[in-house]
Amino acid sequence: MNAARIWVVDDDHGVRFVLATALREAGYAVEGFDSAQAALAALGNRQPPELLFTDVRMPGDDGLALLERLKSRHPELPVIVMSAYTDLASTAGAFRGGAHEFLSKPFDLDHAVALAARALPELPSSNASKESRSQAPASMQDDAPQLLGDSPRMQALFRAMGRVAAAPLNVLVTGETGTGKELVARALHRESPRANKPFIALNTAAIPAELLESELFGHEAGAFTGANKRHVGRFEQADGGTLFLDEIGDMPPALQTRLLRVLAEGEFFRVGGRELIRVDVRVIAATHQPLEALVADGRFRADLLHRLDVVRLRLPPLRERREDIPLLASRFLAAAAQKLHASAKRLSPAALERLQAYDWPGNVRELENLCWRLAALAPGATLGLHDLDEAAGPLASASVEGDAWEGALADWARAQLRDGAGDLHAQARSRLDRVLLQAALEHSDGHRGAAAEKLGVGRNTLTRKLGPGRKRR
Numbered sequence: 001m002n003a004a005r006i007w008v009v010d011d012d013h014g015v016r017f018v019l020a021t022a023l024r025e026a027g028y029a030v031e032g033f034d035s036a037q038a039a040l041a042a043l044g045n046r047q048p049p050e051l052l053f054t055d056v057r058m059p060g061d062d063g064l065a066l067l068e069r070l071k072s073r074h075p076e077l078p079v080i081v082m083s084a085y086t087d088l089a090s091t092a093g094a095f096r097g098g099a100h101e102f103l104s105k106p107f108d109l110d111h112a113v114a115l116a117a118r119a120l121p122e123l124p125s126s127n128a129s130k131e132s133r134s135q136a137p138a139s140m141q142d143d144a145p146q147l148l149g150d151s152p153r154m155q156a157l158f159r160a161m162g163r164v165a166a167a168p169l170n171v172l173v174t175g176e177t178g179t180g181k182e183l184v185a186r187a188l189h190r191e192s193p194r195a196n197k198p199f200i201a202l203n204t205a206a207i208p209a210e211l212l213e214s215e216l217f218g219h220e221a222g223a224f225t226g227a228n229k230r231h232v233g234r235f236e237q238a239d240g241g242t243l244f245l246d247e248i249g250d251m252p253p254a255l256q257t258r259l260l261r262v263l264a265e266g267e268f269f270r271v272g273g274r275e276l277i278r279v280d281v282r283v284i285a286a287t288h289q290p291l292e293a294l295v296a297d298g299r300f301r302a303d304l305l306h307r308l309d310v311v312r313l314r315l316p317p318l319r320e321r322r323e324d325i326p327l328l329a330s331r332f333l334a335a336a337a338q339k340l341h342a343s344a345k346r347l348s349p350a351a352l353e354r355l356q357a358y359d360w361p362g363n364v365r366e367l368e369n370l371c372w373r374l375a376a377l378a379p380g381a382t383l384g385l386h387d388l389d390e391a392a393g394p395l396a397s398a399s400v401e402g403d404a405w406e407g408a409l410a411d412w413a414r415a416q417l418r419d420g421a422g423d424l425h426a427q428a429r430s431r432l433d434r435v436l437l438q439a440a441l442e443h444s445d446g447h448r449g450a451a452a453e454k455l456g457v458g459r460n461t462l463t464r465k466l467g468p469g470r471k472r473r
């Protein structure tokens, strides 16, 4: 399958390099340009890309001028505008010029890659091999990332998805960040009779409130200062298909009212327009916030919640389905290896144990990112605790508590055995003693009696273990 082509236009070599590298790692074919002119010149003699990232402030023509020229020649080409100046004027200018998304600098690379994936037109299905139990229903399997999960919670979710996918009902997907809400929405769309119509996603929290209305419903030329062209909103773009509204809890109250009316009536006016637009759109909304609590606080309309919440799908956090971690990790490592043209790395039992002991506040996304980092950075074919320490900040320190120390011990023992050590048991015992004694002494401010009591050993034993040279208190 041909990789989607992405161009990155930025006069800053560093930004160009890191963004291009991250996008390449995600499997795209990327070209960089250091100015608007260079990109436009390339456009003259080459096929246009499928997606373009551009900076705003560059010597020569700026990114907004580039956007305008691109849009006049290739109106369908999605453009993501990046800028360190996130004032309303530049964001509004970018959106008015037809930008698909606005990315504030400095940005998170994972976020940029995710935006690219969303902005690219959906690719045609491939005949991916089919496995039944641990994936979403069979016909939901195509080129897109698959929802995986062997745990009873995920199996129940897959069954619920299978039941509601084809029904013409609005769906509310709830779950912490990174649990796969968007993946669920895409899968529901692909499994519905609307599959050949557009799937349009909009992250309510990512768009300035002032622009959200025209982003959703579009505007006519002259609707407000600077609106010099008609803009077709996401509702119209999604006609016949599915509109995914992410972070719905962040929608401003006035827009909630407007959305409610559109959902009830199926028709609306563009901002500044007189023509009544009728659309047939299935809305899938998602939130990581407890909407009932927002309703109780008066921050979310109860009637809108009822309209969206015809069917609710709850995504469990990863820490409540730790048994899925081995499957997910091995799939992510395999996918990364394929993209990196390398052979897949495996996790040592101790490393896997640590991954299963960790709480994953960023859920599956965090695990996926870690696997990509490990695939790209770790030197060996087997990933041990040392590789996790190198690759993962919070995970490394979180492992100090919990059961992961047994894993660390196991890794240490294997390394010693490999190096031919003969007195492992004595060595391990003396290190264990040292760590325990130090912790107990710190805890009891250096009082040996108290430390011995805490450890459940006699004072003499403690003194003997401490050996000579320790000051007594």
Ligand SMILES: Nc1ncnc2c1ncn2[C@@H]1O[C@H](COP(=O)(O)OP(=O)(O)OP(=O)(O)O)[C@@H](O)[C@H]1O
Pocket: 145, 146, 147, 148, 149, 175, 176, 177, 178, 179, 180, 181, 182, 183, 184, 246, 288, 328, 364, 365, 368
């Ligand atoms: N069950 C799963 N199986 C495989 N991949 C998954 C699963 N859940 C999530 N992912 C992957 O994790 C990443 C995050 O998923 P997604 O964007 O759908 O989460 P989200 O809940 O919508 O997050 P947010 O609330 O932050 O927008 C994606 O790359 C997705 O492919």
